[in-house]
Amino acid sequence: MSQNIDLSVIIPITERHDNIQELYYEYKKAVEQTSLTYEFVYVMDGPFPDLNEELTALKDKGEKLKVIMLAKWFGEATALKIGFENTSGELIMTLPAYQQVDSSELPRLVHSIEGQDMVVARRWPRKDSALNRLQSNVFNFLMRLQTGVELHDLGCSVRVFRRRVIREVEIYGDLHRFLPVLANRYGFKVLEVKTSQSQKDMFQRIYSSGLYVRRLLDLLSVMFLIKFTKKPLRFFGLVGMGTIFVGAVATAYLIMERLVFDMSLADRPALMISSLFIVLGAQILSIGLIGEIIIFSHSKQLKEYTIDRIIN
């Protein structure tokens, strides 16, 4: 296509989805109100033969959309990246394959990108069930605690951003959820906009406990990546030395008891536990050292800074 595209709409399809054709027409109506030239890109994260048919049917009717199907499940972040590589718009908008936000709000969201690098929607006021809201609040609160970034609805996939954001920010696996946080970390201007929640976003989110664990682990790894990428020893050192310290103090205390109070040292478990702490701390420290060696061995390819521009 030779036309210049302003807005590329990427819709990753992972697990659940609403009626694809209906959703497409809704989104299309909203996007057309922005008076920008647009294209739609659907990326299916794994084989979805029925959806493929439906989308191809739409395409045959002459709708402006591309359909990409990944051969197997790779993760929404990967789907996003592939979608991005197949677009040419200066602005990118990601939309979920199900209703989250009132479509009529989308034009307002798009126009809010003025002067910002990224705009994320926050579903407010919330209309869904208390359980959903509770999970959402806890997760977002933890994230705010760890990263200090003021975002309230990371579960909302409705986002608009400039091309260079996704070009520079590295995400993989399930980390697409944290794209605004990472973008902020890279120095991009991120704005959160209160958007009214769609009536249809009532999906009861009761997940398996495995999912909760995964989310928490994602949170941990994001926090770790943000704070300690270049100096793992700082993190492991703190934990390791703290553990050794606890163990050493306890051991010293026990030895003191033996020498001063003649309390036996070796026939109760206390010594074992205190030694265990020392050993654990030393192991954690060692892992930190291994981390340092890893960073050093790859330091040629890791660029720490992001340059906005160079003059002359």
Place this chain on the structure above:
Amino acid sequence: MYEALVNALDPLELQYELIFVDDGSRDDTYKIANNLAIADSRLRVIKFRRNYGQTPAMAAGIDNARGKVLITMDGDLQNDPKDIPNFLKKINEGYDIVVGWRYNRQDKLVSRKIPSKIANWIIGKVTGVPVKDNGCSLKAYRRTLIQEIPLYSDMHRFIPAMASLSGARIAEIKVQHHSRVFGESKYGLWRIYKVLIDLLSIKTIVSFASRPLIWFSILASVASTISLAAFGYWVVVPSLDPNGSILMMMGVSMLFGCLAIFMLLSGVLCELIYKTGDNKIEDLSKLTFKL
């Protein structure tokens, strides 16, 4: 600052460029620098998208520099550009790195100068590079050398130590120091912890990166010693004191024995990591050999 530099450098009749790195400054600094750069194409400005810290700023400047010799300086006029010719002289004498030594430090004695002296002594002993003033930003480097030295995360203080990996010839010269006019420096417990931990990293890298097994073997031997001591206790005490108990000692001995094995295996792992990495210390020898 620009004026001081230009005044000091113009008389030398050298082709030079100035690189200012804007590390996320929030005042008018960028605007002023921008205007200066438009007027004088010898001034280049690198603007970061947000604040990253001193080391990335230095790294960006170094990566984008084009001259044969690089000079790094403080951005707050603590260093004097008039010292630059002395640095160039030393480089021409054949040195690869020249570091400044703030001879007449204009700082408070107890809170700045004494901790600094202690820190520098420790750093010198640990890294084996006895630089008298690690905190002095005014340094000169050969570009071909410094662009190959790994520099990340607060390592700017340890550049001479990292550079010593390549066998660089280091010289030290006295420089003038002007007291800090703007800004406050932050110290505190976390900062001290960071410096100590960084020192441990640097020591590991500088001394052992190419032979990590040796470092881990040293650590493992400490663990083994404890293990053997506990084992000895287990063996000896029953004969000395029949009522004494030695129950746990076997357990403790095995625990530390396991730790020793763990460390040895970590060392082996690091050997693998180093071998498959792209940062080989041996390659640095190419930068400094003399024909």
